[in-house]
Amino acid sequence: MKIVIVTYGTEGDTRPFAALCRGLMDAGHEAHLLADASTLGSARALAVPSTPLTGDIRATINDRTIASAVAKGGGFQETARVLAKMVNDNSESWLRATIHAAQGAGAILAVGLAGFAGLSAAEYLGIKGIGAGIIPITPTAAFPSPFLPPRWVPRPFNRLSHTLVNSLFWRSFREKTNAARAAIGLAPRRKVWTDIPMLYGASPHLLPPPPDWPAYVRLCGQWLVPSPAWQPPPALESFLAAGEPPVYVGFGSMTGFDTARLLDALIRALNGRRALFHAGWSGIDPHSLPGNFHVLGDTPHDWLFPRTAAVIHHGGGGTTHSAARAGVPSIVTPFAGDQFFWADRLRLAGVAPAAMDGQKPSAETFARALDFAARAEVRNRARELGEKLRSENGVRDAVSFLERLVAS
Numbered sequence: 209m210k211i212v213i214v215t216y217g218t219e220g221d222t223r224p225f226a227a228l229c230r231g232l233m234d235a236g237h238e239a240h241l242l243a244d245a246s247t248l249g250s251a252r253a254l255a256v257p258s259t260p261l262t263g264d265i266r267a268t269i270n271d272r273t274i275a276s277a278v279a280k281g282g283g284f285q286e287t288a289r290v291l292a293k294m295v296n297d298n299s300e301s302w303l304r305a306t307i308h309a310a311q312g313a314g315a316i317l318a319v320g321l322a323g324f325a326g327l328s329a330a331e332y333l334g335i336k337g338i339g340a341g342i343i344p345i346t347p348t349a350a351f352p353s354p355f356l357p358p359r360w361v362p363r364p365f366n367r368l369s370h371t372l373v374n375s376l377f378w379r380s381f382r383e384k385t386n387a388a389r390a391a392i393g394l395a396p397r398r399k400v401w402t403d404i405p406m407l408y409g410a411s412p413h414l415l416p417p418p419p420d421w422p423a424y425v426r427l428c429g430q431w432l433v434p435s436p437a438w439q440p441p442p443a444l445e446s447f448l449a450a451g452e453p454p455v456y457v458g459f460g461s462m463t464g465f466d467t468a469r470l471l472d473a474l475i476r477a478l479n480g481r482r483a484l485f486h487a488g489w490s491g492i493d494p495h496s497l498p499g500n501f502h503v504l505g506d507t508p509h510d511w512l513f514p515r516t517a518a519v520i521h522h523g524g525g526g527t528t529h530s531a532a533r534a535g536v537p538s539i540v541t542p543f544a545g546d547q548f549f550w551a552d553r554l555r556l557a558g559v560a561p562a563a564m565d566g567q568k569p570s571a572e573t574f575a576r577a578l579d580f581a582a583r584a585e586v587r588n589r590a591r592e593l594g595e596k597l598r599s600e601n602g603v604r605d606a607v608s609f610l611e612r613l614v615a616s
Contacts, residue, residue, distance in 0.1 A: 209614050210238035212310040213340070214302065214326040215319035216295075218265055220526040222247035224342060224409045224431035225319065229256040231431075231603035232610070240309050242302075242322070250433050259309050261322070262301040268294050295321050296384035303328055303388045310335070314614045317407075324378075324385045327401050332394055336614060339406040342525035343546045346406050346425050347371055350418035354549035367420075374400055405613050407606055410525065413596040414532055414553050426609045429602030430529040438508050447502040451482050453517040454502070455578070458486035458527075459541070470541070470569045471496065474520070477574030484516065510534070518581040520574075523547030523563070528554060535594025537581035539574070541566040559590040 211232055213225045222243040229239035229251065241251050245260035252258070268291075302322050306329035310316050315336035318326025323339060330337030339345075343354050347370035352361035361369045378400035386396035405424040409431035417427050440448075448454070457474060474483075475498060486504045487494055494503040504512075509527065513519055513534030521527045523542040528550040531538045538560040540551035554560035561580040564573060580586060 209314040209611070210240070210310075210312055211315050211317060211610060211614075212240045212242070212306065212313045213317040213319065214242040214261075214306045214309075214322045214329070216244055216261060216263065216265065216302070216322040217247070217320055218244075219247045219249070220524050221320060221342070223250045223433055224526065225317075225340075226250040226254055226256050226258075227431045227433045227603055228317075228340075228409070228606055230254040230434065231607050235607050235611075237607075238313075240313075242305055242309055253436070254433065259305055261298065261305060263294055263298045265294075291321060292380035295324075295381050299325055299381070299384040300388035300391050303332075303392065307332055307392070315610070317610075324381055324401075325388065327404070328385065328389050328394060328397075332392055337401070337404060338610070338613060339401075339404050340408070341406075342409050343549075344408055344410060344415065344427075345370065345374060346418075346421055347374075348418035348420050350416075350420070351549075354546040357548040358552045407609055409602055409606070411529060411532070411597050411600060411602070413593065413600070414529065414557060424613070426605070428605040428609065429600030430526075430533065430597065431602045431606065432510065435508060435510055438511055440507070440511070441505075444502065444504065444507070447482075447484075448515055453515060454482035454484050455518050455520060456484045456486070456513065456516045457501075457520045458484075458504075459522040459543075470566060473569035473571045473574055476571035477578060479575075481578075484512070518578065522566075523549075523551040523554075525550055529597065532557070532559065532590070532593050533597040535591040535598075537586050537590045539564065539577040539581060541569070557589070557593055559586060559593055 213229060215222055215225050225241055229241050232239040239256060241256050241258045242261050244263060244265040246266055248258050248260060302325035306316065306326055310329055310333055313335055315338055316326050316330040317338050317340040319340050327337040347367050349367045352358055352366045352369040353373040355373050356369055389396060407426045407428055410427055411429050412427045415427060455478065480500050483501045484504055485494060485497060485501045509530035513531055513536060516536055518537045518539060519531040520539045521531065523540040524547060538554045540554060540560055541564040542548045542551045543566050548563060551563035555562055561577045564577060
């Protein structure tokens, strides 16, 4: 069978789907990935056929408007507005590119911001449209919508929160999605897609499958890019060998937050303790760091995180799973979107303290979080959780699920 996956987001959003495509190819199927051009490095490394989509995710995230949304705490409506413009500007282009790539395919996996384009392309071609993602958006009473901080939603309103958030996203994208559909001869849609198969690259050990999800929704486990034969730079190897396991600090594709204030709080909390720092898209000047910090380039998380004492991160789904899989505690500073949700999943698993406040960082709060991560019982829980995640094979599970869906 041939499967086309269309997604749009940062490198961390695209990488799991490159891994899934590689898994499909290794199982004897055809696969094709469409995503932002700057995020297709992992697809090229895995020899996955790919097509760049129009748009520039990095420029969008670095835009002053979205940076302001992050700096203000990632309110859902504000974040949705800035993302909506990017999606709406590219809806027709993404739809046409997906139709072109999916000729002869048996199904399209429609993901995230490109989801409506992908499902419309499947409808146009008369093939299966399947939802996929890292963020669980299927309505459930077990937890609130991941796009809302958990403390905002009383438990009786969990299921309703999913319906409302999904409807708000559809409302933001409906006009341009229907214009794109009209341009290729499809009738307009009046409401968001429901009752479609969904598969998630998230661990059932970190997010227990809700009992009220239908059978066509599947939590597969993390979709990992196969580890290359990676060798650390000599400077990193020397740093790791020179003392106790360091604390990792990195905030991925986050930008727009008060970097000076956050860094000052972290430096004072670490108080000379060995640390690794990855700047990501933060714009933080590594030259401002004291000598106990070792500055990293891009380094595979599956190689690095097991060599650390704790991981301080933003709570993106990929980093959250990688830290949990490594068997080390996390300290999460969420800024936007689903990051608050993943911070809470780690807290509920007992491997992270309550989320740090990125808008009001304090050395005292980070110091208490570091003390929490150093507790023997926390480290034991993290190690046990890591063993469970490492026993999963999310790609194999997803490929098997897709084979059954397409054949049914």
